[in-house]
Amino acid sequence: MSRFRNCGLALIVLAATACQKSATEQRNDAVEAQREATETAQQAANDRQREVAEANNKAAKDISAARQQAHERSLEAVENEIQRTSGAQAKANEQYNEAARDTAANHSEFAKEARERLDKIDAKSRELHQKMVKKAKDFPADASTRLNEVDRESQSIRADLSQLDNGAPRPAQDVQANMDKRLDAVEKTLDKLD
Numbered sequence: 001m002s003r004f005r006n007c008g009l010a011l012i013v014l015a016a017t018a019c020q021k022s023a024t025e026q027r028n029d030a031v032e033a034q035r036e037a038t039e040t041a042q043q044a045a046n047d048r049q050r051e052v053a054e055a056n057n058k059a060a061k062d063i064s065a066a067r068q069q070a071h072e073r074s075l076e077a078v079e080n081e082i083q084r085t086s087g088a089q090a091k092a093n094e095q096y097n098e099a100a101r102d103t104a105a106n107h108s109e110f111a112k113e114a115r116e117r118l119d120k121i122d123a124k125s126r127e128l129h130q131k132m133v134k135k136a137k138d139f140p141a142d143a144s145t146r147l148n149e150v151d152r153e154s155q156s157i158r159a160d161l162s163q164l165d166n167g168a169p170r171p172a173q174d175v176q177a178n179m180d181k182r183l184d185a186v187e188k189t190l191d192k193l194d
Helices: 002-134 143-165 173-193
Strands: none
Touching: 002 143, 002 173, 143 173
């Protein structure tokens, strides 16, 4: 029995030693596990920081690209606006110039016709003045006064036409219509005196 006892004791010592090794190994394993966990955590933190930095860099590049694209679109929009505006302005200028040419042509035609009518009125007035000198009794008593009024109105119309030719505003239709009425009235007065 003593052998069994010695064996039992040896077993106990071996078991205790085995337990101690196990505890030491466990502590070593725990320290190793902690070291690995710390390394893993550090690696994860490094990976996270790297990924955040990459994401920030990518975002900064995206923002820069977006700003560049927005700037380019802005420049395109400004250029488009300039083209549209200049096109519209060119069209407006063309229409204005065409209207001015038409108005000038209309004015020239009107002035030419008015001067021709005035020349005829003046010629007829001179003729009537000569007739009145020779045969005054063939004319009404106020014929001389009316003929003088015709001469003054003719001179007034010529002055108005001269002012229009000297840079005054071109005649509008109502101005031309007014002059036409005045010429008609003068011609009618001459016809009555003739």
